[in-house]
Amino acid sequence: MPTQDPDLSAGDAPPKPAPVKPLRLLLVDDQRAFQVMMKAMLQNIGINRINFANSAEEARRRCLKESFDIYLFDYDLGGGENGRQLLESLRDKGLIPPQSVVIMVSSDSSRAMVLSALEVEPDEYLMKPFSQEQFKFRLRRALARRQALESVFRALAEDKPEQLIRACAERADAIPRFANFCRCLQADTQLRLGQAREARSLMRQLLAGQENGWARLTLGKACHTLGLNEEAVSHLQATLKHNPLMVEAYLWLAEAQLALGEEESAQRELKRAVEISPQSVLLSRRLAEICLQRHDYAQARDVLLTLIDLSRNSIHRTPHYLGAYIQCLTLYALNSNDGYHIANLQKQVNSALSRIRDSLMVSEFNYPVFEQICQARVQVALGQLIKGKKMLYRANQHWLDQPANMPVALLGETVLALYQLGEFEYAESLQDHLAEDEDRLLTICIQATRNDKTVQERRQRYQQLNELGIKAYQGGEFEQALTHFREALRRAPANTGAALNKIQVLLKLIEKHRKSPDFPNECKETLAMLDGIPLNPAQQERFRKLRQEFTQSQ
Known part of the structure; x- marks a missing residue:
């Protein structure tokens, strides 16, 4: 015989429902x-x-x-x-x-x-x-x-993907009207966990019953993740045909096209997405990255300027937008051969700095040093190489002997500035301290700079001349070595390594031609070019020894 409810006694009225908590x-x-x-x-x-x-x-x-x-x-x-x-x-x-x-x-x-x-x-x-x-x-x-979906939203908020997958599956079966939502969220979570095959299978099952825009989008994402990019493009284009405002589909379509080597199409799709949803930081950022990869500096510049405004009051704010913007201005000017763009650089950079200053000043980010590096880059672009170099090295003097301790944003901006200066070897040594999973925009911007046609030509010619100078010096052909180092410095006037090499060969020529005043004067001028710049420890020690040797020779 069933037992009586322990909370009830014979003759008692049913319990009153618990009062609803006021919202x-x-x-x-x-x-x-x-x-x-x-x-x-x-x-x-x-x-x-x-x-x-x-x-x-x-x-x-x-x-x-x-x-x-x-x-x-x-x-x-x-x-x-x-x-x-x-x-x-x-x-x-x-x-x-x-x-x-x-x-x-x-x-x-x-x-x-x-x-x-x-x-x-x-x-x-x-x-x-x-x-x-x-x-x-x-x-x-x-x-x-x-x-109804409390378990789903709780797992989502707590970032517990495996728990989220189980909750989605359980709720999809329990409440049919939320089944599509739960299955698509389940597949998205499987993609996060590297379970692309399971996600693809789940979405194909869902679509076998009825068409669903989110499911078609998620299927396209799964196909791209699996490397089935032609199939991904097909699904994503079908998604956009029926849902032209589903901007995330443009993003994944662009990713699939990039994987197929269709960079121009990818840029076009993302540009269309940004035109539809101009407030989206994610879409604009990805468009800027692709523009940089394609060396379309004009469009990258415009998108990055928009990003500076979009992000300054949001959790997406980062100094990388401003750094990449300055680099785009510079690379665009270098490749356009139009003096107007260089002349206007200071005004454009100052305007961008004023837009972002307040939002970065309130964070732990070292904005004053960042601004000094930006202004140094402007001076370099304006042709004031030594002035810009001194500003850059002084801004970084606390980290020159320990670059691994430099804040990432400052390190990235410094690497970009060094490429502008022609300090190619130093730039590469600092770049090694950037983690592989660092901000993608920063790494793409650095890569775009390294691969830029103008920068590459300048760098390759400088390296050839510097190597010829070293070879000539080692062979005792000091006059020939000097010619090569002079030309190397003409290609990269602020390169510390080439300047030190030139000083070294000049000291040999001073010793060889003691009566000639030309070599001592040129050596003195080259030493003065490096004087007052807080070089890195290895360069500083070499500079100290060469200057001492010059003083003793006089």
């Missing part, structure tokens, strides 16, 4: 009128625990102290950080609980704004003005989805 909401909007209107609307639908923030910074302070069930963000928060950037920042810091609902609202109905808001995947997106019934329906739908 707590954070509304972030800088317009008082909208706050008042939303407060009345929210109270009408039973939400009374309402908190307000007038700016992203105020919202962040609140979220550091407490959490909410519902986050309602206006996209446009006036100057500074917008709603999208705030949402990215809060998620990055883990300040939005996985069971909470995020709703984004905006009065801007433009395609760019809508796609920008949807790219960060809020639970709902509403255009102003909206009715109470609209808001109530969307909120209930979002809350129901979060509740």
Whole structure:
């Protein structure tokens, strides 16, 4: 005979359901009128625990102290950080609980704004003005989805991919209306774990039943990951045919085309994606990288300038955008043979520095040194090689003897500056300290510089002349060696190694032709070129010995 419920005694009434916890909401909007209107609307639908923030910074302070069930963000928060950037920042810091609902609202109905808001995947997106019934329906739908898929969103928020795969599979079977969402998320997670074959099989099964844009996109990603790039292109083009605003498909289509060697097509697809969604940092960044690889400095320059603006108030801000922008300006000017672009460089760099200064100054990043390196690069581009070299070496004097301790951003900018200077050997030695998994834009920018036609021709000719000079010196042909080192320095006027080689051979010629004043004067001038520059330890020691030898010869 079944036992009686232990919480009930004979004759007791059924237990009352546990009271529903009142929902707590954070509304972030800088317009008082909208706050008042939303407060009345929210109270009408039973939400009374309402908190307000007038700016992203105020919202962040609140979220550091407490959490909410519902986050309602206006996209446009006036100057500074917008709603999208705030949402990215809060998620990055883990300040939005996985069971909470995020709703984004905006009065801007433009395609760019809508796609920008949807790219960060809020639970709902509403255009102003909206009715109470609209808001109530969307909120209930979002809350129901979060509740039904709580295990999925929790594993996603906690970045537990294996747990996420299991949760997706279980929820897909349990709740058919969310099956497509769960299966696609499951496949995406399998791709992250290197299970591309499993992801491809899962998406093919899903598509056998019905067409689904996200599933077709994920299938294309899986095919690309497996190296089946022609099949990937087919799936991704089919995705875009039916979903031309699915901008992520353009990104993966470009990746598949790059793998097939179709660089021009890849650049074209990404440019189209950026035109559709101009607020996307991810798309613009990838376009800039491909432009750099293809040595399309004009378009890379324009995209990077946009990136500087897009990222300055977001978690995506990085000095690499400015560094790559300066390099594009320089390489474009060098290859155009147009003095106007070089002459205008200082103005353009100063403008870019002012745009990004505030956002980088508040971080732990050493902005003053970064700015010094940028200005040194400008001086080099303007032809003021020695001035630029001195600025560069002085900016880095604390790390010259320990380059491995140099902050990555400063190290990358220094490598680029050294290539500009013609300090090719030094640049390569410092580049060895950059990790392979370092910022891809930085490594692509350095690679593009190394492979640039103008830089390569200059470098190859310099190396040939320097090697000829060394060979002549070793053979005792000092006059011939001097000719080669002079020409090497003409190709790379600020190269320390060639200057030291020239001094060394001049000392031999001074000894050989003691009555000639020409060699001592030239040696003195070359020594003066290096004087006052905080060289790296090996170069500094060699310079010290050569200068001492010159002094003793006089």
